């Protein structure tokens with residue numbers, strides 16, 4: 001029926017659906033139930049300390065007892081009155097931890113959403129909370145018993161059931177569920193709660209085991225820095241599974257962060273998802289946080305505690321807000337400071353670090369000129385003067401030529417080195433950007449892109465007499481290589497051992513690729529490719545007249561054989577340049593090779 005006048009309604013909630021949603025779908029694993037129980041116990045103790053002068057949480061204990069089927073956790077916290085049970089436990093979303101009047105103290109609590117207790121339904125079919133309030137000594141002991149179908153009862157029970165203020169939560173395991181097994185519970189309590197500022201014990205009915213391990217390793221007193229470093233190394237191996245290359249202390253008061261960044265002992269790709277271990281007010285939030293440090297610092301894994309960053313509702317990751325962005329920058333700054341300090345004070349350690357993480361540092365230095373200046377003496381680049389650092393290289397060679405790809409570099413490196421031309425291989429990740437940043441550090445340094453003209457200008461022309469004598473050989477050679485769109489010239493250059501050099505620029509290479517695609521394409525596509533044809537300069541095969549083989553080839557009387565020899569020189573120069581072979585090149589190489597074989601095996 002459609003109502004003509006608006007009437008007000010409230011949402012109807014199917015409790016079973018809601019319980020199922022919150023308990024089964026919010027968290028990635030049922031194991032979080034231990035964290036939720038510990039969290040409530042610690043929050044209750046914190047709340048009691050706020051109302052009861054002299055109450056010392058550090059001297060108190062949270063006790064877990066489990067036989068695998070029933071688990072009981074008892075805390076000496078603030079407890080609950082009957083009214084609070086109705087308001088807080090029986091109201092989904094009800095939480096005492098964001099009340100207006102204690103807003104100032106809210107940051108002291110771990111919980112805030114009012115849904116945590118429901119996580120226990122992932123492992124339990126019944127949750128019973130028995131509580132005596134510390135606020136009101138006359139308040140009766142209250143028992144709230146809830147089932148996973150969304151129903152609950154509240155009763156008053158005799159004082160003897162809970163003589164001390166505080167709360168006991170009891171879980172009854174679901175049939176076939178083994179999450180309440182004593183060993184498992186102890187492991188989970190240790191994983192989540194070993195740093196909590198309250199003593200926590202777990203027992204299977206026998207002697208309780210104390211799982212607390214406080215203060216955090218980075219805050220402990222040590223006799224000297226070496227002892228501290230050794231203790232942190234061992235800690236890193238235990239919790240993160242690797243012996244760190246180095247340890248960086250983190251302290252970001254703005255985000256209430258204290259902790260350590262461990263430097264990975266092995267190289268890792270920047271694209272690997274980092275996994276940092278984050279504690280929130282000493283409770284483990286996650287060991288897979290991936291948004292805590294800037295991307296460039298991919299060589300560290302952090303273990304931190306924060307009391308200011310916000311958790312997501314599942315409390316399994318950090319909420320990516322402005323505060324986290326500020327924290328991330330501050331952590332980045334501290335990692336950067338550590339690198340600069342090593343550069344200034346401990347070059348041997350820096351070299352050990354770079355042997356593993358040079359790529360990460362190069363990535364980092366692109367965004368930070370100060371760091372680049374500090375690191376440049378230690379960063380190695382492939383150059384025509386060998387593997388060296390850029391400041392030394394720039395002092396010896398001006399301008400600094402930058403080859404934009406590994407292939408381009410390989411093609412000219414040998415010749416450039418012999419001519420005294422300084423070329424840096426810019427083909428490796430980040431190297432080109434770093435070389436281009438050089439003039440910003442030192443305006444005297446000139447960096448230029450390497451063009452083929454730079455190399456060809458340094459190749460000496462042969463004298464006119466020789467040129468004339470070579471004319472018919474050159475004509476035959478040009479006619480042969482016309483098929484692959486390559487021109488042939490003769491020059492004199494060092495090293496003598498290089499017979500031929502193939503020079504071209506990116507445009508002519510692109511044009512060759514286009515022409516090849518056109519040749520292989522069907523009519524329509526071929527027509528489109530033909531319409532974008534460019535008249536790029538052709539590639540040049542430069543023969544070295546100083547090379548004895550080239551001289552002999554130029555003197556061969558038989559034009560067929562001379563042509564085959566030129567094709568072989570082209571093939572060799574092409575292979576040296578590491579360029580992909582086009583089908584015309586492959587055919588030419590095959591042909592010249594077969595012709596040579598035929599020639600030497602002829603009677």
Ligand SMILES: Nc1ncnc2c1ncn2[C@@H]1O[C@H](COP(=O)(O)OP(=O)(O)OP(=O)(O)O)[C@@H](O)[C@H]1O
Nearest residue numbers: 040044088095096097111112113114115116117167
């Ligand atoms: N051990 C306890 N002692 C006293 N009060 C408790 C205890 N456990 C739960 N409560 C009360 O029940 C309320 C609801 O608990 P619940 O775990 O569902 O949510 P929360 O802790 O407030 O928030 P979150 O969902 O973030 O954990 C709490 O705010 C608290 O007032």
